[in-house]
Amino acid sequence: MKAKILITPKSFANYKDSVYPDIVCQGYEIIENRLGRTMTGEEIVELASEEVVGIIIGIDPLPAGVLRRCKDLRAVSKYGMGTDNIDLDAARELNIEVQIAAGTNNVSVAEHTIGLLFAAARRIPKNVAEVKLGHWERMMGIELTGKTIGVVGGGQIGREVAIRAKGIGMRVLLYDPFLQADAEAYLTSNGIRRIEQLEELLAQSDAVSLHVPYTPNTKHLINAETINRMKHGAMLINTSRGELVDEEVLYEALLVNRISAAAQDVFSVEPPEIGNKLVGLDNFFLTSHTGAYTKDAVERMATVSTRNLLEMLGRTTERRL
Incomplete structure (x- = not known):
């Protein structure tokens, strides 16, 4: 045989x-x-x-x-x-x-991440949906140039995201307690600042992008405590794993605009149940785990x-x- x-x-x-x-x-x-x-x-x-x-x-x-x-x-x-x-x-x-x-797939996921960042900043999914319904109303967004993005995770994908964020004029902070030996040269050559504590990165960032694996230590990395450390009105991008985010806490934060928008390519249960309350929010955008699918x-x-x-x-x- x-x-x-x-x-x-x-x-x-x-x-x-x-x-x-x-x-x-x-x-x-x-x-x-x-x-x-x-x-x-x-x-x-x-x-x-x-x-x-x-x-x-x-x-x-x-x-x-x-x-x-x-x-x-x-x-x-x-x-x-x-x-x-x-x-x-x-x-x-x-x-x-x-x-x-x-x-x-690091380039594809990084490009998708930047796409979600623009979608959140300019409210593109909501705007497109409203236009299709015949509603011609302008929606106020924000520029990304000059804003600060906090990249959590300095692996291949996180590094590609950081470089692209620099390319659109953002200030880039990076947190990863397990950075590899070549990190200093990468950080210096690309003008990226390493942050030693996650809390410090969250407090300074207008957008936070997650690029760490799912482990027992990273489960619900974004929770009530860490959300309270974030800037009021910051954006959250997650193209890593749905389990990194406490979705109930995220729902409450988005509902009161404690976080202005969240865009994810992943969810704790994929696909989410029809009628999921988080997915139904206007300031939450979810794609179907398609970041690497090019x-x-x-x-x-x-x-x-x-x-x-x-x-x-x-x-x-x-x-x-």
Whole structure:
């Protein structure tokens, strides 16, 4: 029997002609997600409990229980950057290699972030909706030039956002207690100021943009206390993970204009329930987790995640010989 590779991301098939031959050439049989949606853990187990040695995973869940039931699994290649849907501790325990597709979607997400920033500053979604209803009323917005943006998270995406914000004339503050060794050169060359305390960044920023992974430590990073630290009337942008924001607290803050607007590409439950009160607010804008969904990024993610998986499987095969 041929060893198999499971591919779960729905958009991956758009580039099958360029990447599938590489997989087949290595002797693997391909199993696709044909459900037209994100798979559940049980659905993954149904396809991958035996003979599947590698998985290219999107946002589908790979908790410890699923990983343990995939008996022949040796490598997981993330189609993207975030790994919060993968139990990394269980993967290490089971000797399953995991690798992300680094550097593939950071530009797309950063551009989407800046787009949401403009949408919030100029109330573009509300204005467009009103015009479509036949209402020709001007809506007051604000300029971004000269304003301060606080970027929370100095990884690849956060850095790209910071550079673009500088390009439109904003003052950029960056908070990340885990900045890598090359950070000082990056900060100096781009005129970005590092802030040591999150509270200080929140207090100085006209807009706050989140670019950190979801972990137990970052859950509800934006909560009643941190919102109270923000400038009155500041804007919040979140293209990272919905769980970073306490949505009940955000709703109350937007309702009284403590925060003037919030724009997100992520939500705690995706899609949100019909009639969700936060989504219904005029000053809350939500896109459908589409930040990384550009032709350019998807093609790069398909290529890199395939290459990563084949390299991992090659290493694990050599170790077993």
